[in-house]
Amino acid sequence: MVLGLLVAGVMVVDLVFFTWGALATNTSSTPLVVTGVTQWAALSRQVVGADLRVASLLSDPNADPHEHEATMRDAARVAQASVVILNGAGYDTWLSQLVTNATTRITTIDVADLVQVRTGSNPHLFYNPLAAIAFVRALRTSLDSRYGFSGVDARAAQLLASLDATQARVVAIRRACAGVAVSATEDVTTYLLHDAGLRVVTPEALRLAVGNGVDPTVGDLALSLAQLKDHPAFLIDNVQTQTPLTAELVAQAQRFHVPVIRVTETMRGNDYVRWIDAEIGQLESALAKEGCWK
Numbered sequence: 001m002v003l004g005l006l007v008a009g010v011m012v013v014d015l016v017f018f019t020w021g022a023l024a025t026n027t028s029s030t031p032l033v034v035t036g037v038t039q040w041a042a043l044s045r046q047v048v049g050a051d052l053r054v055a056s057l058l059s060d061p062n063a064d065p066h067e068h069e070a071t072m073r074d075a076a077r078v079a080q081a082s083v084v085i086l087n088g089a090g091y092d093t094w095l096s097q098l099v100t101n102a103t104t105r106i107t108t109i110d111v112a113d114l115v116q117v118r119t120g121s122n123p124h125l126f127y128n129p130l131a132a133i134a135f136v137r138a139l140r141t142s143l144d145s146r147y148g149f150s151g152v153d154a155r156a157a158q159l160l161a162s163l164d165a166t167q168a169r170v171v172a173i174r175r176a177c178a179g180v181a182v183s184a185t186e187d188v189t190t191y192l193l194h195d196a197g198l199r200v201v202t203p204e205a206l207r208l209a210v211g212n213g214v215d216p217t218v219g220d221l222a223l224s225l226a227q228l229k230d231h232p233a234f235l236i237d238n239v240q241t242q243t244p245l246t247a248e249l250v251a252q253a254q255r256f257h258v259p260v261i262r263v264t265e266t267m268r269g270n271d272y273v274r275w276i277d278a279e280i281g282q283l284e285s286a287l288a289k290e291g292c293w294k
Contacts, residue, residue, distance in 0.1 A: 031147070034077050035085035036065070036092040038267040039126035040111065040135060044085060045270060046159050047139050051149040052082070057095065061266040064240050066213065070094040078102055083142065085135075088112025091123035107142055111135050124265065128191035129167045129276060136160055162273045169280050170196050177292035183227060183253070184236035185246040186210040188265055189279070193236070196283065201227050210241055221245065228252045234259040234286035240266065259286040 033054045035041045041056035048054060057074050058065050078084060078098040086096055089112035099106055111125050112118070114134040125131040140156035143149060174197030182198045184190065187207045193200055200207075202224050209216035216224075228235065228249070235253040237246060239262050253260050261282045267275050287293035 031082035033083045034081040036095045040085045042272040083107045086110040089123035090119040122187045124188045181232040183232045188238040233290040
């Protein structure tokens, strides 16, 4: 039996059946926050400080997160968790299932619910500073109501100020470069590109096909290759979903001297703002060569 209450993307779930209980022995009295996505883990660490432990279950930058299947280790972590951060939008259904199968009271925060993104839509919300801002606010509220840690508000406020500065950079790009054409092998950075006012010309069907690990149509591939001859400002290449097809697009971009911006889904490092600012910096450098950014 599952009893749950969803309020502004935060769900408290009471689960009263046994599945993973044998794995739920805590190794520390400090509450544990578990998430699949490294970006949400990094933001969580900056908010919770030493008050809670944080574990990310998707930490290999060489693995495709879309292909992850839950392991016994994942289940053990969730069984120990007080808070689970879900990306949502179908990105980590394996993690939500582990929450359902847990035997303990777990607070969940679903980022897709916070920003009203439905399952089946682009799930790469961690490339959206506005989603990061919504998540930090929800985490602060959840921790305040459950634990009342004294340092959470100050740490969250400092982080939100940094994220606001990051979002201001995105807005500045939109003001200077709105409508500039760009290409992408798939949709990992599309939220960031759209928020920056950039026009992704690569057919959506091809981007979705690559993200879902299926072959696009011959027509979509031909159009994507032809578009690179028109010299868009840059090509985004997600190195965690590389295939012979994406390699062909990268080779075409290089042939026509289109800058290639290589990105990953799994964040390297522990500082989200530093990471996303560096990604935005790559956009700014390419747009400066395009002539719309100084």
